[in-house]
Amino acid sequence: MSSVIPASHLDLVERPVFCHLATIRADGTPHVNPMWFLWDGEFLCFTTSTKRAKYKELSERPSAAVSINDPDAPYRYLELRGTVERIEPDPEGEFFAVLADRYSRPMDGPVGDAPTRVRIYLRPAHATFQ
Incomplete structure (x- = not known):
């Protein structure tokens, strides 16, 4: 399946x-x-805890949107709308550690709410961009 994300963004x-x-x-x-x-390459992936509103909202109503502004050019943006296709348990908090490393926030131990962590997979279906 090809992505709706334009090469320019x-x-x-x-x-x-x-x-x-x-x-x-x-x-x-x-x-x-x-x-x-x-x-x-196929999904935008996030992590949250099953104790948070975000989890409940996406579990019950899987439609979502994401807005990303270019920090170097604030009027340049990408908005993606899509559907959460799956939510997987991540009881060791492994995906949180992946994201912490990606965002240069190395962890010095496991995330405190690891037993309730999940990984969320959002498939973009529509893009708007400037």
Whole structure:
């Protein structure tokens, strides 16, 4: 499957920049948080805990959007909309460690909430960019 991410903006998913992940609350209102992520060529991958609202929202309503601004050119951006295709348990917090390394925040031990960690796979289906 080919990606909807344009080649002109691929650097924004390849670089370790923050994204803003928007989910939908039970009352239909948006919920947005800055997030670390990893693009694996098919999915945007995130981590969270099963105790957080983000997990519940994506489990119940898997539609989501991501906005990424270029820190070097703030009017250059990429917005991706898609669907969470799967959520996998990560009880050792291994993916959190991968992201911490990607964002130059090496860990000195396991993440405190490792037993409740999950890895979220969001497949982008639509892109808007400037």
